[in-house]
Amino acid sequence: MSETLSNTRSMNMIEAIRDAHDVAMERDDDVVVFGEDAGYFGGVFRCTAGLQEKYGANRCFDSPIAESGIVGTGIGMAAYGLKPVIEIQFADYITPAYDQISQEAARMRYRSNGEFTCPIVIRTPTGGGIYGGQTHSQSPEAIFTHVCGLKVVIPSNPYDAKGLLLASIEDPDPVIFLEPKRLYNGPFEGYHDRALKGWKDHEDGKVPEGYYTVPLGKAKTVRAGKDVTVLCYGNMVHVCEAAQAESGVDAEIIDLRSLIPLDLEAIEASVKKTGRCVIVHEATKTSGFGGELMSLVQERCFYHLEAPIVRVTGWDTPYPHAQEWTYFPGPKRVGDALKKVVEAK
C-alpha cells in the first residue's frame, strides 16, 4: 500500500470498483470510462453508476455493441494520451475484440519500439455461479496470459479490487482486469444453496476512502500453513478457504491477485516450505493457467516436492446451465485434493 489511510468504509466489490473509477477520474482528467451501458445507466452490474453524472458524458459514456470497436477506439485514445478504462459487459463477449487486444494493444509498444504505447485497462466480469449459462460464465484468463505484452489482474475482494484497479489505471501497459462477478455482492465459498454472505462482515470489505494502490505482481498469503501450498485467485480464494476449514488440512493459501506479472517469489518460498502444491481455478483445465503454474513450480521447486502437484479446475466442457454446481470446482473437490496431496507419500 502506498499510503497510510485511516478512514475506511464498508463496500461491496461493485462499490469498491466504482470508487476506484471515481478516485482515478478525480485525480486525472485523462481518465475516460466507456462501454456498453456503462454511461447513463452505469453498467449492467452498476460498476460505473454515477460517473457520467459527476464527470460528464465526455468522460464516461455509452458505446455501441461492438467490442472490437470499443477496444480499438480505446487503443487510439491511449495512443493520444488518454487513460481509457473500458468495460466489456461480460468476459464472454470479449472475443470480437481479441484481435485488437492480442495483436494491437499488446504489441503497440514493441512494434513501434516504444514510440506508441497503450496504457489501457479493460475491465470485464468473469466466472460463473450466477446461472448465466455458457455465455455469461466463462473464465478466459489464459487466452490473455498467453499473449506477451498484456497484464492480467483478478481481485478476490473489495479492498484488492479498488487498489488493484487504481494500480492498473496507472500502469503504463495494457491490463486485462477480470472481476469475478460471483464476488460482487459477497465472498462466495461455493455453496449456492446457502444464504449470501455480504462483504459487510468481511475484513476485506473495509475499503479505505480516497487513493491507495495494491501493486500488480504481489500475491497475498490469505492463510499461512505448513503442509501444502494452495495457489488460487478470484472466486476460488474463498472456495479454498472453505475447503481448508472443512478438511482441516494445514494449507497455505495464496491469492495470486495478478497472473501477469506473477509473484514467483511468494510461490517459490511457500512451496519450498510446504513441499506440496494444489492449484485451483474455475477455468477449464486443459491449457489453463494452472498448467503454467504447475510448470513454474516444477522448474523451481522440483527437489522440494514431496508429492505430485494437483490441479482442481472446471471440467473441459463449455459452462453448462443446469449442471452449474457440478461444473463449479467447489470446496468438496478442493478439500479432497488437499487431503490427497498431503497424504501422498
Added chain:
Amino acid sequence: MDGFADAENMTGSKTSDRGFRVPQPPARPGEAPDFSNFDFGEPGKLPLLDAEAPVEAFEPFHDGLLRVLDMDGKAHGDWASMVSEEDLKEALTAMIRTRAFDQRMMRAQRQGKTSFYMQCLGEEAIAVGCALALRDGDMHFPTYRQQGILFVNGIDPEAMMNQIYSNKKDPLEGKQLPVLYSFKDNGFFTISGNLGTQWPQAVGWAMASAIKGDDKIAMAYIGDGATAEGDWHQGNLFASVYRAPVILSVVNNQWAISTTSAFAGADKNTFATRMASYGLPALRVDGNDIIAVIAATRLAAERARAGLGAVAIEFLTYRGGAHSTSDDPTKYRPKEELGSWPLGDPLDRLKQHMTVSGLMTDEEIAALEEAAEKEMREAENRAEEVGLVHAGEGADPAKMFEKVYEEMPGRLLEQKKEAGF
C-alpha cells in the same frame, strides 16, 4: 434521418467545443415520451413491388415505411393483397399464444421457477409474420426475441418450458441458458448468447443452399444494437457479394438494454438505407403491422427463392418489456414510452383489424385468448411436474460431458469419472 434524436446537451455533461457528442434519447425517466423525430408516413402509400423488380424499385422503401394497417384497424393499398384471411387467423392465434406463453413465463420467473426469461412483448408480429411467410425446409436464425416463430412452426410449448426449467426433459439437457432454444426440426437455428453471430451464419447457410442448387432460404434476425458488431457488416457484404438466398432482417426495437438505436447509427440513416448501401434491395416495414410484415417477407422470400439474391428488411418496432428479467428499464426510459409508441401494439392492432373487417368477433378472439391461456397453464403444469432446476430437479449432471465432441476424448472420460459419473 430517423430514430431517437441526438440531444446536444444533457444534464451533467459538458459538451466539447470540438463537437464530440454522445447520443442521448429525447426523454429519460420522469420526462414525457417524445417520438417527434420519427416520420412514419401513411399506410397504403407505397406501391406494391414485383418480386423480380429491379433493385432501384426498392428505393422509396429505404426511408419510407411500408404500412398496410392504419391505427383504426383498416387495411390500405395493394400490399394487403399478398395476405389472406387464413394467414391472418393463423397469425392471430400464434401471436396470442406467444403472448400467453411470455406472460406465463414472466410469472414463473417472478415465482422463482426460473432465474431468467426474455419476453418479446410488442414484437410478436415480426417473428410470427416471418414464420408464416417462409416454408418447411427454410431456416430461421433468430435472436432471443423471436420465439413467435415456434408458435407458427408447430412446437409443443412444454418443450420450450422444459428448456427454460433446465429439467430432465429439457431437449438441450441443461446445456443452455433459458430461452436460448434450438429446434432444428421447426426451422429454428440454435440461439447464441453472443450478439450478432447468427447474421453471417444465416448468409453462409443460404450460400450452401445455392451452392447445392436447392431452393431453401435462410432468414436472419438481429436487434438494432447488435448491428454495431462487425458480424453485421460482414454478413451484409457476403450476402451481397455471393447473392445468397437469405432475408436479412433488422428488428429495430429502439432500445439495446439502456442505449438507443442512435448508438447503432439509426439517427443518421435507416437500417434499410444502410443495408441498401451494400447493394441489397431493402424494405423498411412497420413491424407492428402484421399484414405489412407478412407481405414484405413473402415478397423477399419469393425473390430469394427465385435466385435473385438477398433481401434486407428493417422492421420498425418498440421493445415493450425489459431487455430481460435481469434488467430494469425504469432506470433509463420513461415508463410511458411503450403506451406512446405511435405504431401501437401489434396484437391489439390485429385484433382490431379482425373485428373491423368482420373476419372475427370479439367473442371468437376472447375464446382464442382463453384457449391459449389454458394451453400454457397446462403445459407449465406438465413442465413443472417434470422438474425445476432451481428445485434440484435439473437435467442429468452426467450429460454435461456429452456433445463437446462427437466422440468423448480420453481426458473428458477421465474427468467424467472423477466427477463421479
